[in-house]
Amino acid sequence: xxxxxxxxxxxMFNKISEAMAKEKDYLTELDEAIGDADHGITMSLGFSxxxxxxxxxxxxxxxxxxxxxxxxxxxxxxxxxxxGPLYATGFVNAADKxxxxxxxxxxxxxxxxxxxxxxxxxxxxxxxxxxxxxxxxMPAADAAEAxxxxxGQIWSAACEAGELGARATQSMIALRGRAARLGERSxxxxxxGAASAVVILKAMRDTFDEKAAD
Amino acid sequence: xxxxPLGKANxxxxxxxxxxxxxxxxxxxxxxxxxxxxxYEDGLTQGDIASAMGVSRAxxxxxxxxxxxxxxxxxxxxxxRLASLTIAQELKRHFGLVDCLVVxxxxxxxxxxxxxGAAGAQALHRLIKSGDTVAVSWGRTxxxxxxxxxxxxxxxxxxxxAAGGTRASFTYTPExxxxxxxxxxxxxxxxxxxxxxxxxxxxxxxxLEEPLIADQLAVLSGANKALFGISSLRxxxxxxxxxxxxxVSLQDYLAKGAVGAVSGRFIDGQGRPVAGPLDERIxxxxxxxxxxxxxxxxxxxxxxxxxxxxxxxxxxxVNVLIxxxxxxxxxxNADGVTVVDQKLAQxxxxxxxxxxxxxxxxxxxxxxxxxDHVVEEMLDGVxxxxxxxxAPVGKSNRALIAKDGPRPGKVGLVIGGGSGHEPCFLGxxxxxxxxAAAVGNIFSSPPPMxxxxxxxxxxxxxxxxxxxxxxxGDVMNFEMAAEMAEAEGIAVRTVxxxxxxxxxxxxDRDGRRGVAGNFFTFKIxxxxxxxxxxxxxxxxLTRKANARTFTLGVALEAGSxxxxxRPSFEIGEDEMxxxxxxxxxxxxxxxxxVSADAIADKxxxxxxxxxxxxxxxxxxVLVNSFGATPLMELYILFRRVExxxxxxxxxxxxxxxxxxxxxxxxxxxxxxxxxxxxxxxxLLHHRCDTAALKIG
Numbered sequence: 001x002x003x004x005x006x007x008x009x010x011x012m013f014n015k016i017s018e019a020m021a022k023e024k025d026y027l028t029e030l031d032e033a034i035g036d037a038d039h040g041i042t043m044s045l046g047f048s049x050x051x052x053x054x055x056x057x058x059x060x061x062x063x064x065x066x067x068x069x070x071x072x073x074x075x076x077x078x079x080x081x082x083x084g085p086l087y088a089t090g091f092v093n094a095a096d097k098x099x100x101x102x103x104x105x106x107x108x109x110x111x112x113x114x115x116x117x118x119x120x121x122x123x124x125x126x127x128x129x130x131x132x133x134x135x136x137x138m139p140a141a142d143a144a145e146a147x148x149x150x151x152g153q154i155w156s157a158a159c160e161a162g163e164l165g166a167r168a169t170q171s172m173i174a175l176r177g178r179a180a181r182l183g184e185r186s187x188x189x190x191x192x193g194a195a196s197a198v199v200i201l202k203a204m205r206d207t208f209d210e211k212a213a214d
Numbered sequence: 215x216x217x218x219p220l221g222k223a224n225x226x227x228x229x230x231x232x233x234x235x236x237x238x239x240x241x242x243x244x245x246x247x248x249x250x251x252x253x254y255e256d257g258l259t260q261g262d263i264a265s266a267m268g269v270s271r272a273x274x275x276x277x278x279x280x281x282x283x284x285x286x287x288x289x290x291x292x293x294x295r296l297a298s299l300t301i302a303q304e305l306k307r308h309f310g311l312v313d314c315l316v317v318x319x320x321x322x323x324x325x326x327x328x329x330x331g332a333a334g335a336q337a338l339h340r341l342i343k344s345g346d347t348v349a350v351s352w353g354r355t356x357x358x359x360x361x362x363x364x365x366x367x368x369x370x371x372x373x374x375x376a377a378g379g380t381r382a383s384f385t386y387t388p389e390x391x392x393x394x395x396x397x398x399x400x401x402x403x404x405x406x407x408x409x410x411x412x413x414x415x416x417x418x419x420x421x422l423e424e425p426l427i428a429d430q431l432a433v434l435s436g437a438n439k440a441l442f443g444i445s446s447l448r449x450x451x452x453x454x455x456x457x458x459x460x461x462v463s464l465q466d467y468l469a470k471g472a473v474g475a476v477s478g479r480f481i482d483g484q485g486r487p488v489a490g491p492l493d494e495r496i497x498x499x500x501x502x503x504x505x506x507x508x509x510x511x512x513x514x515x516x517x518x519x520x521x522x523x524x525x526x527x528x529x530x531x532v533n534v535l536i537x538x539x540x541x542x543x544x545x546x547n548a549d550g551v552t553v554v555d556q557k558l559a560q561x562x563x564x565x566x567x568x569x570x571x572x573x574x575x576x577x578x579x580x581x582x583x584x585x586d587h588v589v590e591e592m593l594d595g596v597x598x599x600x601x602x603x604x605a606p607v608g609k610s611n612r613a614l615i616a617k618d619g620p621r622p623g624k625v626g627l628v629i630g631g632g633s634g635h636e637p638c639f640l641g642x643x644x645x646x647x648x649x650a651a652a653v654g655n656i657f658s659s660p661p662p663m664x665x666x667x668x669x670x671x672x673x674x675x676x677x678x679x680x681x682x683x684x685x686x687g688d689v690m691n692f693e694m695a696a697e698m699a700e701a702e703g704i705a706v707r708t709v710x711x712x713x714x715x716x717x718x719x720x721x722d723r724d725g726r727r728g729v730a731g732n733f734f735t736f737k738i739x740x741x742x743x744x745x746x747x748x749x750x751x752x753x754x755l756t757r758k759a760n761a762r763t764f765t766l767g768v769a770l771e772a773g774s775x776x777x778x779x780r781p782s783f784e785i786g787e788d789e790m791x792x793x794x795x796x797x798x799x800x801x802x803x804x805x806x807x808v809s810a811d812a813i814a815d816k817x818x819x820x821x822x823x824x825x826x827x828x829x830x831x832x833x834x835v836l837v838n839s840f841g842a843t844p845l846m847e848l849y850i851l852f853r854r855v856e857x858x859x860x861x862x863x864x865x866x867x868x869x870x871x872x873x874x875x876x877x878x879x880x881x882x883x884x885x886x887x888x889x890x891x892x893x894x895x896x897l898l899h900h901r902c903d904t905a906a907l908k909i910g
Contacts, residue, residue, distance in 0.1 A: 028778060032782050032783050033783070034800070036657045036782070036797040037775055037778065037782035037783075038655075038656060038657055038658065038775060038777075041775070041777050041778075042655070042658060045586075045655070076661050076662065076663075077661050077663055078661075079655070079658065079661065080632075080654040080655060080658050080659045080660045080661035080687065080691055081632075081654065081655070081658035081659050081687040081691075082659070082685075082686045082687030082690055083687075084658075084659075084661050084687070084690075084691065085661075085662075085687070085690035085691055085694060086690070123690060124686070124690075127468065128468050128469070129447070129448075129468065129473065129521070138469075142469065168483060170548070171483065171520070171521055171524060171548035171549070172521055172548075173517045173518065173520055173521070173544070175448075175518075182800060182802070185800065185803075187520065187544050187547040187548045188547040188548060188550065
C-alpha cells in the first residue's frame, strides 16, 4: 500500500490507542493513588476515539497537519477533563508547525515532539517539577533535540528521558491538577499523566523506528 | 490523646468530686471552664455534669465543643511529639545523620518558619561550642533562627557570613542573618566585604585577590560548623523573592535538572552540582567547602522543599537536619521509606486488633448495562424523566437547556462539570435557576463544544454567566468555550466556586476547589439572573455568595467507578478521610473515625474559624450525602449542626438535607454553610422550579 505521511500519523495514533488500551488498568491504578481513578479510562477512550475517527477519514487526500488537527478535535470532544485541552492544544500546535514538504522526516519528528510539548506547556501553564505530564514531555523533547544529528537515536533517547522524568515524579509534590490538593500525600507516587505520556512516546518511537526500518 | 484545660492548678479535686451544689468560686463565672474540668480532669460523664451543673446534657455537650473552639481546652500534642520523634529517628537512620530535630506539625498556630526557627535555636544551644567558627547562610529560616536563639556562656565563637552581600531589599540578607546569629551566640562577626554576585568572572577573581577579602574567605574555609537553609526552586521560594538571583534565568538551571539550592549553589535530584552561568560570578561558600565542614546543620521545612532537601541529603551536604514532622515524613516517603507510616499507624490500632486478616472487597455491584455507556444512558433517562424542565440543545444530551429559562434581556446562567455528582448539575436546570448545564464524562470536565452550545442557547443578549467548580480541567475547557463564545459576540463572565475549606489555606481562597457549596452559589446566581439584573450585578452577587459559603466533607468509604467496579482506594475500618473533594479522590488527611457529633464539631470548628458569623447572624445549611450515606445519618449530623449554631445564637434561615452534590457511591457527607445577608436571603428565597430544587 502506498504510504504517505497522513497514513504514518494515523498509524501512530493507532499504536497510541492500542498501547493505552493495554496500559489502561495500570494508569487507573496510578490515578487511584493520587487522583480520581479515571486516567486510564480517559486516555484509552480519547485515543480510541481518535483512531476510529481517522479510520473513517480519507487519508489519501489529507496532509499530516490535517490528521494532527483532526486528532486534536476528536480527542478534545471525547475527553474534556484536563487532558483533553492539554493534548488538543499540543496536537493543534504541532499541526500549525508542520511543514508541507516532508513534514515527518527526522527533523520534522523532533519539531513535532517539541511543538506538542510546547502546546501542553502553553495550555497548562506548567513547569517542570510540578509533577505533571510535562515532567515526561519536556525532558523527552530536550533529549530528542540533542540527538537531532543522529536520526536513529531520536526516539530511544526521547523515551529514555521521558521515562526517567516520569519516574522522578515520584519524589515530587503535585503543584497542579487534582493531585495538588493532596499536598505531601502525593509523594512516592508516579504521576499518572507523566506515565501515560511515556506510553505515547513509546508508541511514537515504535511507529517512527518501524518506518525507518522499511 | 490527652486533653487538659488551660490553667490547670494544683487545687485538690476533692471538693469537685462531692458534686458541688453551685459553681465553685475558683471557676469565676465561666461555666465552660467548669464543665471542662469536670469532664476532662474528673472524668465525669456528660450526664453527670449536666446534673451537677443543673443544665441539659445537650448544653454540656455544647459547652465542651465551645471550649475547644475558644481554646479553653487544648488538645495536648503528645502523639504529635511521638510522631516527630519517630520521624526524626527514621531520618537519622536512613540518611546516616549526626543529629535530627523534627518539630511537630500543627494545623494552626505559629507559621512554619517560626517553628523551625525555634527548633533551630534549640539546636544551636546544643551544637555550638566555645571556640567554634560557624558559617551562616541567609534566608527567612536563618533569620528566624537568629532571632529566636539566645545562647550564653560561649567563648571565642566566630560567626562568618557564608556569602557576600546583597541589596537590602529584603530583611534576610546574608549580612543580617550572620549578624543575628552572631548576636545570639555572643560571637565575633566576620562579614564578607564583597557582593555575593558580581558582574563578571574577572571582577570576582580580582576581588578574591584583595587581601581583606582573602582573609575573610580564609575564615570561611576554616569554619567547622555551618548553618544553612535549603532553597526550593518553586515560584514563591526565597530564591525568587529575595532578588538574590534576580538576573539569572532559573529556567536554565531547571532545564539541567536542578531541584534546589544550598548556599546559592544549584543541585540536581541526586545532590550533584548543576553548572550554570552564575558559577563564576558568585562569591560564597562553595559546595566543596560546605562538604568539608564537620557539622553541616540545615534547617528547612515546607512541602515545596521536599525535593530540594532530599537532594541536599543525597548529596551529603547535610549531617544535622532541622525540619517539621510533615516535611520529614514527606522526605522519607519520597525516598521510598514507609516504615514511619507503618509505625505511626500501628500505635493507635494495636489496641483493637481483630482476627480478620486483610480482606479486600470484591466487585461492587451496580445497575449497569454497559459500563462505557453509563453517562449516555443516564442522560437519556434524565431527559425522559425531566422533560418538563429541560431538553437537549442539539442532538447530544451533553448540553441541556432549561425549557422555561432563557429569555431576551436576561443574563443566561450556564453551569456544568463532570457527571457522577447527580443531581448536580443537571438537576438545577430550570426556571429561576440555571439556564443550561454542560455534562462531561464521569468526574471529567465537559469539552468546550457542549459548553459553547449551552452558552449560545442560554444567551438572551444580556451576557452569559459561567459558574463552575475550580478544577484545572474545568477551567481549561470553560475558558476555551468562553473564548469561542466571545468570538461569536456573546459576553461571558466566569465565577469559580471555591467553597472547600480543606483544600487550601484561607489566604489561598482562590486556590480552593468547589464542592457541595456550589448548590448555594448556583441558587443565588440563578435568582440574580432571573430577576433580570445586569451581567455585572449577577457576577458580583455570585461572587459574594461563593465568598460566604464554606464546606467541609468527610468520607467513610471510597466510591467506585462503573468501569472498575472496585473502591477507588481503601479506607481502613477505623479510619475516615477528612477534607474530601467530590471526585472520589482522597481527602486531605486520613484520621481515626470518631462519633458523628465529634465529626460535625471538627467540621464546624473549621468553618466557624473562617466564617465571620456572629450572634444574630443568619445562615443557610446544607448537609449533603456523597451518594451512599443515608438520610438517617445526615439528620444525625444536622442535629449537631443545629445545636452548635443555636448555642452561638446564629439563626438557620433555611436548610437542606439530602443528596445535592454526590460522588457516585461514596460513603460520606459534607456540611456547607452560607453566611447570609439581606440581599442573599432574598435571592435564596427567590422562586425556582427544577428537578432537584423547588422554591416558592
